[in-house]
Amino acid sequence: MADVSAAWSRWQPLAGLPPLSPALLAETLDGGQAFRWQRLPDNSWLGHWGAHVARLRLDTRERVEWSAPVGIRDAVGPALARYLGLDRDFAGLTDTLPWRSDPHLARCVVSLSGLRILRQPFGETLLGFLCSATKQIVQIKQMIALLAGRHGAPLNNGAGADETSWGLETAKGSAVPTFHRLPTWAELARVPETELRACLLGFRARYISQTAQYLAAHPGWLDETETLPYLEAKERLCSLPGVGEKVADCVLLFGAGRLEAFPVDVWILKTLVRRYGLDGWSTPQLAQFGRVHFGPLAGLAQQFLFAWERQEARK
C-alpha cells in the first residue's frame, strides 16, 4: 500500500457518529445520496463536497475516523459534521417513524440501523440530480467526475502546492489527479452545451445548460430557494428545466435537510407495489401515500426502503 500519510492529517475519531458497519458506511456515502465518494484500495473512502476533501474509514471497533489534507483540516472538521448531519440524532428520528405498525419498515430499519441523510451543498445536489435521470449511480458518478475534472476549479490543499496528489496513490501506483471542485452554476453558465455533452451528459446537457442560464440571470435565487418552506422551495425547483418532482425532492432531502421530502423513483415504486400492495396506483398517488403513511420524516423512511430494495436486487 502506498504511503498516504505525507500530506494528510492523522486519523482522528469522528465524535458524534455511532459505530457503523462497512456496508452501512458504503450505503450512506455511495448509496445514491451523493456522487463524489470513492473507495480507495486501503478500504477508506475519499469524498469531495464544496471546497472540502476528506477521507473516512472505520477502526477495528467500527468507529468512524476521518482525515483531511493538512492545509484544510481545520475547515474540514466542522464541514464534515454538517455534511454528515452530526447535529441531528438520526437514531432518535428513526425511532419516531411508524415502524411499530409497519412490519416492512421495521425490518428495513433494523437491517439498516444507523443510516443517515447527508446534508450536501444545495447547488451541487441540484447538479447531481439533474444528471440522474434514467442513469445508475456509477454513470452519474462518471458524469460528475468529468464535470469536476474538466470544468471545476482545482482545489488548493492549503500548503501552497496546487498540482500535488498529496501522496495518494492508487493500487497501480499512479498518482491520483489533482482534486477539483464541481463547477459552480455561474461557471456552468459559461460552458458551451457541446462541452457539457462531452461529459457524457446526453440529453441532460441541455437541462443543465438552461438551468445554469436561468440561475446566472437570477442571482440569489438558489440561496433563497434553500431557505423557503418545503412546498414553496419544491415549486421553485420544479420550474427549472429538467427538474420534476422526483429531482426536486432529492435536492431538498439530500441538499437541504428537508426530511419531509419523499422522492418517488422506480425503486420506491417497486417497494410500494410489492411490499405495500399498491398495484395500479399512479405516481402522485404513491407520493401522497408516502407522505401520509410515513409522516413528517417520510424522506428518512424513504431512504431505508430504498436501500433495502437495492440490497435485495443485488442478491
Added chain:
DNA sequence: TGACAGGGGGTGT
C-alpha cells in the same frame, strides 16, 4: 475477446 442489444434512480410534450 469482442460485438450487440437492452435498459437505465426522469422530464417534457
Added chain:
DNA sequence: ACACCCCCTGTC
C-alpha cells in the same frame, strides 16, 4: 405514451 442521449452491463 414516447422521445430524449448514450454508457453500462450482461450475454452470446
